[in-house]
Amino acid sequence: MTETAETTTEQDSIDFGQALGSILRNYLDKARDAISDLPGGPRGFQVMSVANGDDCSNQATIATSLGIDRTVMTYLVDDLEKAGLVTRRPDPADRRARQVVLTAKGAKALAAASERIAQVERTVLGNLSDTDADLFRQLLVRVAAAGPVVDACDVPGVAEC
Amino acid sequence: MTETAETTTEQDSIDFGQALGSILRNYLDKARDAISDLPGGPRGFQVMSVANGDDCSNQATIATSLGIDRTVMTYLVDDLEKAGLVTRRPDPADRRARQVVLTAKGAKALAAASERIAQVERTVLGNLSDTDADLFRQLLVRVAAAGPVVDACDVPGVAEC
DNA sequence: GCTAGATAGTCTGTTCTACAGATCATATTA
C-alpha cells in the first residue's frame, strides 16, 4: 500500500490508462499496416470476425459490441459490401434489421487477415514468454468480459437471434 | 495450436484487439466521468501525471509518449494553464522547448484525480482477484514497455533532461 | 567554425471522424 501511495504522488511508472492506450496504439498501428488492403482496416476486420461468429450478426449488435457508431457502421458495411466481402441480409426475426453475412470471398479474406493479425499480436506480446502471453490474453478477455458489452449476443434487447 | 486454428476460423471468443478496445473504452468512459472537472479529462490527467514525474516533461516528449499530436498538446496545455494547474517553463537545456510544470494547485488536483482514477481502475478490474489484478497490471506495463515509446524519458533525441 | 537540415512550439486552415437528428418501416409495450 505504501507503494501505491508512492505511485500516486510520483510518476515512477506509467499508469494503467497509459499502458492500455500505448498498447492499443501500437497494436492498431501494426494492424493497419498488416491489413491495409481490408476496407475499414482493423475495424473492418473486427466486424467481419464478429459477423463470422455467433448468429448475432445484425448491424446494430455488432456496432454496439465493438463500440462503433451506427452511422459509421452503415458506411463501413457499405465499403465491405462494395468490396464483395459481406452481404446484407434481412433478419427473419426482425424486419427492421440487417444481418452482416460473409461472402465466400470474405471468408477467405478473413482467414488471411486473421493470420496477419495473429502475427501482429505475437509481435506486440513479443517480450512475454509464451506462458505469460497466454496468461495475459486470458486475463485480458476476462477483464473485457466484465465490461459493458463485448459479445454481440450479449447486447441488451437481443433475443437468442 | 489446434485451438488457435479454431479461434482463427470461428469467433468463439473475442480477439485481442477487441478486448483491448473494449477495456479501454470502458476505462475511458468511467475515467471521463470520474475526472470531468479536469481540463482534457483523462488526457489532461495523463499529461499532469507525466509532468509530475521524471524530469522529462517537455511538451514534445510528453506528447510523444502519450500519443498526442503536437498541436493538440499546445491547446491541452493552454487549458491546463488557464485552469491554474500547470505552468510552462523554458527548458534550460533547450531554448526551443517548454517544460510543463505542475502548480501547487495542480499537484493537489492531480492527487485527488489519482484517487478517483485508481477507483476506476479497481472497478474495471473488479472481476479479477487482487492477485490476478496485480499480475495483469504487471503484464500490462511489461507489454506497454516493449512498444515504441511510453516513458517520456525514452523519447528519441532526449538527453537525460 | 559554418551551414544545412532538423526540431519545439504556435498558429491557421483543412481534413477526417464521429455523431445528432430526421425519416420510414417495424417491433414492443402498456
Add this chain to the structure above:
DNA sequence: TAATATGATCTGTAGAACAGACTATCTAGC
C-alpha cells in the same frame, strides 16, 4: 389499439486531429 421505441439510412454538423507555415533554436557533418 395507440404510443413509444428501435434498425438502418441519410444529411448535415460538430469536434477532434492533423498538415503546413513560421520563428527561434539545436544538431550533425564538413
